[in-house]
Amino acid sequence: MQPSRRIRPRRAAALASVTALTLAVSTSAGTGRLAAGTSTAVGAGPISPEHSSVLGPCMISGRPTIQMSEGVPTPVGYVRSTGTVRALTVMVDFPDAPGKGSALDRYGEFFPQTQDWFRTSSYGRLDYRPETPIPRWLRMPKSFQEYGIERGAPFDPGYRRLVQDIVVAADPRVDFRAYDFLNVLVTPNAGPSALDTVLSVTFAGNTEAPVADGVSVTNASFVYSRQDDGSGTYHRTGYRVLPHENGHVFGLPDLYTAEGGGAVGHWDIMSEDWGANNDLLGWHKWKLGWLDRTQVRCASAPGRSEYTLTPLARAGGRKLVVIPLDGRSGYAVELRTREGNDESVCRPGILVYRVDADVDTGMGPVKVQDSREDSGGCTRSPNVQAELSDAPLTPGEEFRDAKRGVRVSVLGADLDGTYRIRVERG
Numbered sequence: 001m002q003p004s005r006r007i008r009p010r011r012a013a014a015l016a017s018v019t020a021l022t023l024a025v026s027t028s029a030g031t032g033r034l035a036a037g038t039s040t041a042v043g044a045g046p047i048s049p050e051h052s053s054v055l056g057p058c059m060i061s062g063r064p065t066i067q068m069s070e071g072v073p074t075p076v077g078y079v080r081s082t083g084t085v086r087a088l089t090v091m092v093d094f095p096d097a098p099g100k101g102s103a104l105d106r107y108g109e110f111f112p113q114t115q116d117w118f119r120t121s122s123y124g125r126l127d128y129r130p131e132t133p134i135p136r137w138l139r140m141p142k143s144f145q146e147y148g149i150e151r152g153a154p155f156d157p158g159y160r161r162l163v164q165d166i167v168v169a170a171d172p173r174v175d176f177r178a179y180d181f182l183n184v185l186v187t188p189n190a191g192p193s194a195l196d197t198v199l200s201v202t203f204a205g206n207t208e209a210p211v212a213d214g215v216s217v218t219n220a221s222f223v224y225s226r227q228d229d230g231s232g233t234y235h236r237t238g239y240r241v242l243p244h245e246n247g248h249v250f251g252l253p254d255l256y257t258a259e260g261g262g263a264v265g266h267w268d269i270m271s272e273d274w275g276a277n278n279d280l281l282g283w284h285k286w287k288l289g290w291l292d293r294t295q296v297r298c299a300s301a302p303g304r305s306e307y308t309l310t311p312l313a314r315a316g317g318r319k320l321v322v323i324p325l326d327g328r329s330g331y332a333v334e335l336r337t338r339e340g341n342d343e344s345v346c347r348p349g350i351l352v353y354r355v356d357a358d359v360d361t362g363m364g365p366v367k368v369q370d371s372r373e374d375s376g377g378c379t380r381s382p383n384v385q386a387e388l389s390d391a392p393l394t395p396g397e398e399f400r401d402a403k404r405g406v407r408v409s410v411l412g413a414d415l416d417g418t419y420r421i422r423v424e425r426g
Contacts, residue, residue, distance in 0.1 A: 049073060049286050049296075058298035058322035060330055062357035068204070068253035070365045071328075071357035072287050077205035078251035079181050079219050081288040084127040087246075088179035090134055090170055096143035097190040103137045106185050110223070113239040114246070120341050121279055122290045123315040130183065134173050137187065140165050144190040149199065163203075163220070167212045176212040181249045182220040183242065191224055199224040200241050202248035221245035231382040237277060244273035252284055253361030263364045265388030266344055266379070267336065267351060271366075275383030276344035281366065282312050282320040282334035283355050295319045299423045306411070306422045309333070309350070313340030314417075323406055323423060329356040331369075331401075333408055335419050336392055346378040349392030350410050350419055352399045369399055395419075 049059075049072050062069030069075075079085060091106045093099035099106065111130050118128040140147075140162065148158035166184060167176075191199055202221045203209060209217045223245060226238050247270050248254075255264040255271035264271035268281045285291050295318055299305055310317030312334050324330040333352050338345040352369040359365040370391045377386035393399060398409040405426025413419050 049289050049291070049293075055293060055296060055298045055322075057300035058296070058324045058330060060324060060326075060328055060355065060357045062328060062359075066358060066360055068248070068251065068361035069357045070253060070283070070287070070355050070359075074251035074287060075205070077207060077218060079249045081250040082122070082125045082290070084129060085180040086178060087128065087130045087181055087183050088170075088174060088176070089130045089132050089183040089185065090138050090166065090174075091132075091136075091185045091187070092140060092166060093137040093187040094140050094142070094144040094190055096145055097187055098139075099137035099187040100189060104132070104135055106187070107132055107135075110183075110185065110239045110242045114242045117240070117243050117277075117341060118246075120313075121285070122288070125290045126288075131179070134170060138166070138169050140169065149191065150197070163217065164210050167210045167217060171212050174212075176215050176217065180219075181246075182217055183246075184220060184222045186222060186224045188225040194225045200226075200245055202245045204248040205251070219249035221249060233276070233382070237275065240269060240273045240277065244269050247280075247284075250288055252280075252287070253365055255364075255366050257362060257364050261385040262387065263367050264353070265368060265385040265391065266381075267353075267368055267388065267391070268366070272383075272385060276381040277341050278344055279313060279336075279341040281332070281351075281353065283322075283332045283353075283366070285312070286320055291319050297321045299323045299425065302425050304422060304424045306420065308414075308418050308420050309335040310418050311335050311337040311339060311348075313337060313342050317418070321421070321423060323408075323425065325354075325404055325406075328358040329354065331355075331406060331408070333421065333423070337417065344379060344381045344384050344389070346380075347390040347392055347394070349394045349397075350408070350421060351392045352408055371397060371399065 059072045061071035089107065091099065091103035115128050115130065118126050147162050149162065200223045204219050206218055207216065221242065223241055226241055252270050255268055257263055261272045266272045266275065266278050268284065269278055272278065286296055297307055297318065299321055307321050308318060310319065312319055319334060321333040322330055331352060331354050333350060336342060336345055336351050337348040354367045356365050368388050368391050370388055371393050372390050375390055377389035379386050379389035393410045395410050395412045398407060400407045407424040409422045411420040411422055
């Protein structure tokens with residue numbers, strides 16, 4: 001499957017060729033391969049969202065060739081996203097880039113923050129447990145330069161050698177059967193600064209990965225250097241690259257495109273993992289099994305219906321209304337407020353976005369509908385896509401898709417923080 005990649009505008013021309021190549025390339029190494037669809041550990045595998053026959057029309061799906069489709073349920077090969085998951089976490093350095101300071105200091109850049117982020121976002125449904133059986137730098141046998149890693153694509157022979165060397169170096173101290181996925185925290189002084197090239201990458205759903213202790217290292221996230229935006233918030237927000245990368249091991253696609261975060265803005269960590277904290281979209285929470293069937297409504301029938309939505313950040317209550325357009329796409333409606341992981345929300349309200357399960361990761365599978373186009377937004381947070389920051393609808397406002405005969409109206413906001421909406425379909 002396609003890895004996570006940061007795409008800078010000057011790299012846009014290469015995006016299409018990279019996407020095409022990834023489908024045909026494996027990263028096989030080690031002593032053998034597992035059959036397609038085999039999990040990385042006992043009990044691992046994607047979770048199917050709770051649904052009923054009423055929700056069936058809203059469970060859109062993409063073609064089999066789509067990479068990291070937004071369809072539900074998530075296909076096999078990824079890590080389950082509810083219950084207890086164990087993340088083998090190793091800190092890696094190289095002869096030409098020895099780790100500076102303690103390896104556990106590097107670990108401390110990401111934990112317990114990543115655990116806390118997933119606990120909050122999942123309403124406690126995901127028990128994320130990072131484990132570090134090797135609490136020191138794991139030295140690679142070759143220099144970083146010898147591996148020749150640039151963008152971290154799986155068809156890069158140097159990257160395949162690196163993954164295999166990590167498995168060989170860790171195997172005497174690690175029982176890979178005990179873990180659901182792998183985190184590799186590379187020493188930040190390896191390779192170029194993140195100001196120049198962001199190398200952080202995830203291999204997800206790859207059934208031809210290296211094998212250790214009889215299990216395939218199918219899902220693995222690699223984190224390299226992270227840029228400090230100069231705002232003084234790095235100690236609070238620098239960890240967020242890891243929840244983004246781990247989102248891929250659970251089957252979530254990149255929502256940024258070659259042009260950056262303009263499709264979704266800061267409304268999902270799979271769009272922007274830099275700047276202030278943010279959460280996942282309600283669609284992703286349903287896809288991951290963090291919302292049950294009572295919290296999702298499917299507005300598939302013609303006519304008018306009204307719903308009360310509770311803030312997405314709060315546990316309990318109705319969170320998501322889905323308006324299917326066809327078997328591949330639909331609109332999703334949710335209430336976003338400044339609480340929980342959503343510290344950067346500057347205009348609370350009803351967020352409407354279109355989900356297309358037939359669009360590849362990094363190509364724009366989700367598009368937020370901006371209620372105030374060309375406004376410049378309302379955020380003052382550094383490194384947050386400003387234009388979409390005031391996208392939500394407030395009481396008295398509406399979203400309309402005349403071509404599809406869809407209208408979403410915000411009827412009012414109640415004192416308990418809930419919002420009332422009306423959905424109309426022709």
